[in-house]
Amino acid sequence: MNKSFSIKLIFPISRSKSFNRVLNLAREFDDFKPGNPNVVSINKEEELLEKWEFFNLLFWRTVDWKGSSVEFDGQRYQGHHDKTRIFYSLQFEKQKHINRVLDRIKEIRRIYDYTFYSRMNDLKILN
Numbered sequence: 001m002n003k004s005f006s007i008k009l010i011f012p013i014s015r016s017k018s019f020n021r022v023l024n025l026a027r028e029f030d031d032f033k034p035g036n037p038n039v040v041s042i043n044k045e046e047e048l049l050e051k052w053e054f055f056n057l058l059f060w061r062t063v064d065w066k067g068s069s070v071e072f073d074g075q076r077y078q079g080h081h082d083k084t085r086i087f088y089s090l091q092f093e094k095q096k097h098i099n100r101v102l103d104r105i106k107e108i109r110r111i112y113d114y115t116f117y118s119r120m121n122d123l124k125i126l127n
Helices: 020-026 043-050 052-062 080-126
Strands: 006-010 031-032 039-045 069-072 075-077
Touching: 006 052, 020 039, 020 052, 039 043, 043 052, 043 080, 052 080, 069 080, 075 080
Parallel strands: none
Antiparallel strands: 006 039, 006 069, 031 039, 069 075
């Protein structure tokens, strides 16, 4: 993911039974401005990655609400197809990030295992 980006989830006040849950999800973000419309702004990759589950739930609960939109780098999108394509692109980038983390963990483990087994072999030679 690009370190510098801006994404906003914009959604109106709603009579939906899940509206209170949506507001609670929105409050999890550092930059939530309640109102009509409600606006969740995410300006750091780290916040999106750390709060992905909240973002995921918030997105899917509001994506089809009349008046909802997604704004990415200053461009606003209101159509379902456009909004979901942006979501899936973000999800793909998140998965690539997780894969890099896993690769790094595997590398650390490989180095650790090599060091550990080398030490074990040294001990066997000494005995």
